[in-house]
Amino acid sequence: MVRGIRRQTPALLVACLALFAALGGTVYAATKIDGHAIKVKSLPGNRLAPASVPGNRLKPGAISGASLQPGSITGIQVDTATLGQVPSAVHADNADSARDAQTALNAVNAIDATRVNGHSAGCAAQTRYFAGACWQTASSAAALTAPAAALSCATQGGELPAALALAAFSQQPGITLASEEWTGDIPVVSGSNLYAVVTVSSAGTIKSDVSTESKKYRCVIPLVT
Secondary structure (H helix, E strand, C coil), X not given: CCCCCCCCCHHHHHHHHHHHHHHHHHHHHHHHCCHXXXXXXXXXXXXXXXXXXXXXXXXXXXXXXXXXXXXXCCHHHCCHHHCCCCHHHHHHHHHHHHXXXXXXXXXXXXXXXXXXXXXXXXXXXXXXXXXXXXXXXXCCCCCEXXXXXXXHHHHCCCECXXXXXXXXXXXXXXXXXXXXXXXXXXXXXXXXXXXXXXXXXXXXXXXXXXXXXXXXXXXXXXXXX
């Protein structure tokens, strides 16, 4: 009779059988259970390891925008070719053209120019752009001699108009000349400080008078002052 081997109890044998069965089931599960054996919705999302499901395994629309954390998708991940034009961008595209056209129009009329060689450009109040300069729209309040009228215009940065130009300006809408206005034209010089100066009447008549007479006038001021 061999000594040292104890007789095994039924309880121990049952425990050993249960252990072998459990180990065998684990091996079977590891080799036989794959993704196809898992029922739909049988695993909650919190049981999946991060990045364990690639994007190409997700159905289109499976994840809604409400399920994404703010800032989780940036412009780098967005294919801009799939985006349409923002409605306001259409107006922005047209804004540059409109601005360029308005700038060109203002430049032609010298309305909205800002600075030219450090000088302001444009017509001041109570003047009108005509023939490349700013013409005063009303005649002077006081009547002066021709030399005094010329000095008054000079102190304002302008000069008396030419006769034919003043006659043309008198035909502009809303412009009315005084009975006679001085111009800057001198047709006759008969002696020292004795000369005639051309005038234009309210009817557009061009004639001359001695410079010592007192008449009204208007000044023509350059665009750049």
